[in-house]
Amino acid sequence: MSETVVDLKQLREMLHHFDTLHIAFQDDEYPYIVPMNFGIGDDKDKIVLYIYTPREGKMTRLIKENPHVGIQAETLYEYFCKPDKTVSNSYSSIIGKGIIEPISHESYNEAMESILTHCGYETYPYNKDYIDTCYIYKITLNHVTGKNHFKGENVSN
Template identity: 30%
Template sequence: MIHFEREVFDPVLIEEMLKHFHHVNIAMNDEDGYPYVVPLNYGFEIKNDKLFVYIHCMKIGKKINLLQKDARVCLEFSAFNDFPDRPYKGHRHDYRSVIAKGRLKLVDANEDLETFKRGYDLLYLCNGRPITPLESRKVMPNLYIGKIECDWNDVSAKSEFPLRTIEDVPFVDVYEMEEDTTS
């Protein structure tokens, strides 16, 4: 990391950042030596100094084939706010990002219903969508819940502007503020 002053260390701030992102990009190892990256909905929880990220996916397809061969993944969460015509504190954009590495475990409802339901419920944290309770479905969906476990040492975060409190995490609407040209 070149701009160490932009790094976010506080787990409380990182957790708040994760609440504001709309999707996660997950990179997997492809057989041809290139990364394979897909955007997905997600849910998460932090416990015992670990970040647990939950995703869902169908039981067939390229993603499943890759994950069954190599469960190592890299997660990228980000948001970018652009304001090219109204500089704020000497900048023309703002961003938040979190990168995490971990291992993904595919959870089948027939084998571990408790973990499946927990992951399923947490998926709806992302985007603030209303949840369709699993119990209300007529049939169990033909999908896996992916549970990704990341050690806190494998989680890093950045922000264009310093984040000191959770109130600093949402983007500032520069068009609603008095012009600030300081650097």
């Protein structure tokens, strides 16, 4: 059975179960899509995500050119056969649109802690000198929806 999710609290909870965030940037004729690890901000009124990148590179250039991004993340739980001889799967997913922008250097520690916590390394003593050579960005989602699709008797999609 499928369920569309729009509640921010539930969407935020879903994000905690996703390993990878796919970010789509505008790049000439085709989007440029990058898989990233990420952190989840504490803002209760909107969804804020954190990533970090080297200071040089294609992604940094694209962010400067156009801060509008799309995001997508999912967890696939299982494949299963349906009675009509097709195959489906159980999953949770999120898609969204938002603005990506660099955060102030003073906010780096908080953002890195959210990234490390999400990745399961909340007590990891990361290299702060290395992080100082990176940009840390926040993505503020202005539109986000999720979907849960689970195996059931009345699965229609």
